């Protein structure tokens with residue numbers, strides 16, 4: 001697969017715009033500012049493809065990118081930004097419930113958390129949504145460049161424990177900034193793309 005051949009397809013604001021089951025679909029999720037756009041950009045070897053640093057909470061859309069005509073990368077709207085209005089939070093909740101309620105929308109979930117912190121209540125909710133679909137899931141612990149080496153193992157353990165991850169779900173220490181973990185994540189993703 002030529003990862004450099006990536007194009008933006010569409011922003012879906014409601015279920016009628018979701019793309020149903022035609023190609024393997026890799027779904028990325030994470031709270032605002034965790035570095036979700038940076039992780040996607042890192043995988044695609046791009047700088048500003050998935051937007052980085054966009055105002056948090058402004059875009060309640062499910063964004064679809066087509067990768068070399070072979071797979072979709074799906075960017076779910078970030079969550080957990082404190083300054084978002086109640087109406088916007090509800091809109092996010094409805095869109096996510098719609099997304100996770102439908103079969104066949106996720107080939108692999110990529111749940112991005114901050115490697116430095118205990119996952120938030122919203123992270124736990126998101127992990128439960130992924131796990132409730134029964135789809136394969138991988139957890140990416142981003143910003144690990146900010147950790148001391150000795151902090152990596154205990155932080156990964158805290159994340160697994162807080163999200164109540166079954167033992168077969170992999171957690172990858174990652175740095176979108178430095179590229180750490182990028183190869184491991186791409187190898188995992190490629191298993192789901194023929």
Ligand code: GDP
Nearest residue numbers: 032033034035036037038052053143175176177
């Ligand atoms: P998003 O809101 O989740 O899409 O997050 P962005 O990709 O816009 O990143 C949010 C901020 O975190 C930006 O200032 C990025 O430069 C920074 N960031 C993203 N990934 C990393 C990383 O791996 N390490 C560090 N140190 N900063 C990162």
